[in-house]
Amino acid sequence: MRILGVDPGSRFTGFGVVDYKAGQFIVIDYGVIKIKPVGFPERLQQIFEDLGEVIAFQKPTTMAIEQVFVAKNPSSALKLGHARGAAMLAGSCAGLFASEYSALQIKKAIVGTGRADKPQMQKMIMLLLGLTELPQNDAADALSVALCHGQSLASMNTILSTNPLLQKGFRNGRARRR
Numbered sequence: 001m002r003i004l005g006v007d008p009g010s011r012f013t014g015f016g017v018v019d020y021k022a023g024q025f026i027v028i029d030y031g032v033i034k035i036k037p038v039g040f041p042e043r044l045q046q047i048f049e050d051l052g053e054v055i056a057f058q059k060p061t062t063m064a065i066e067q068v069f070v071a072k073n074p075s076s077a078l079k080l081g082h083a084r085g086a087a088m089l090a091g092s093c094a095g096l097f098a099s100e101y102s103a104l105q106i107k108k109a110i111v112g113t114g115r116a117d118k119p120q121m122q123k124m125i126m127l128l129l130g131l132t133e134l135p136q137n138d139a140a141d142a143l144s145v146a147l148c149h150g151q152s153l154a155s156m157n158t159i160l161s162t163n164p165l166l167q168k169g170f171r172n173g174r175a176r177r178r
Contacts, residue, residue, distance in 0.1 A: 001153065002028065004060035004091070005146025006051065006098075007138050008083040011035050013047050014138030017058045018129070020150040027129045029058055030139045040079070047086040055094045063096040064149030066141065069103055101148050106141075109148040 001021075007014035016030040033050045035043045065088060068081050088098045104114040110124050122140040125131070128147065135143060 001062060001150070002058065002060045003146040003150050004055065004058065004063045004096070005142040005144065005149065006063065006065045006087045006091075007141035007145060008047070008065060008080065008087045009035075009138065010040070010043055010047075010079045010083045012138045013051065013083060013087060014136070014140070014142035015051065015054050016135075016139060016143035016146045017054070017060060018143065018146045018150065020154065023154070025129060025147060025150060027131065027143070029054070030135055030143055032136050032138045040082070044082055044086040047083055048090045051087050051090040052093065055090060055096070060096065062149065062153070063091040063098045064145045065091075065098045065100055066106065066145050067100045067102045099149055099152075101145060101152075106144050106148045109151050110144045 002017065002019050005016040005018070012035065013033040014031075015033065017028040019026045019028055033047065035046055038046075065084060068077060068084060091098050101109075107114045107116040107121065110116070110128070111120055116124075118137050118140075121144055122134045122137065125140045125143050125147070126134050129143065134140070
């Protein structure tokens with residue numbers, strides 16, 4: 001499974017691509033799309049196009065993105081929501097469904113606590129993925145989203161593989177209730 005993690009932003013959008021094989025994560029690519037200081041619609045277009053290029057080149061099978069948090073500044077939250085929309089549209093145009101995770105879920109999955117700060121997250125990503133240097137904040141956040149999604153999918157696969165009733169229900173297109 002190849003996972004694209006996205007940390008959207010209207011000035012910097014982080015991306016991280018990891019493969020999940022045999023219980024291990026392997027880094028394929030990561031970086032930051034630095035958005036040009038142009039009008040806001042052009043920024044959204046750049047997010048859509050640049051992320052679309054990453055998707056076309058890396059060919060992920062699934063995508064995960066960080067949810068919008070409630071910011072003190074409504075204008076900032078709205079801009080972040082637009083950036084997320086451009087990123088999700090890039091994925092959708094490539095046939096990817098975007099799973100969403102809160103910052104709390106991501107931090108708990110990576111560090112074990114929802115109160116982790118950015119330096120802790122960067123260090124854990126470096127350790128977990130065997131990187132030789134700290135990734136930039138936005139790239140580390142994107143890799144964190146990808147790992148959180150991979151762990152979530154791996155857990156779901158384990159649950160399904162050990163429960164015959166769930167396997168049968170999901171094969172029929174729905175979960176069965178008793």
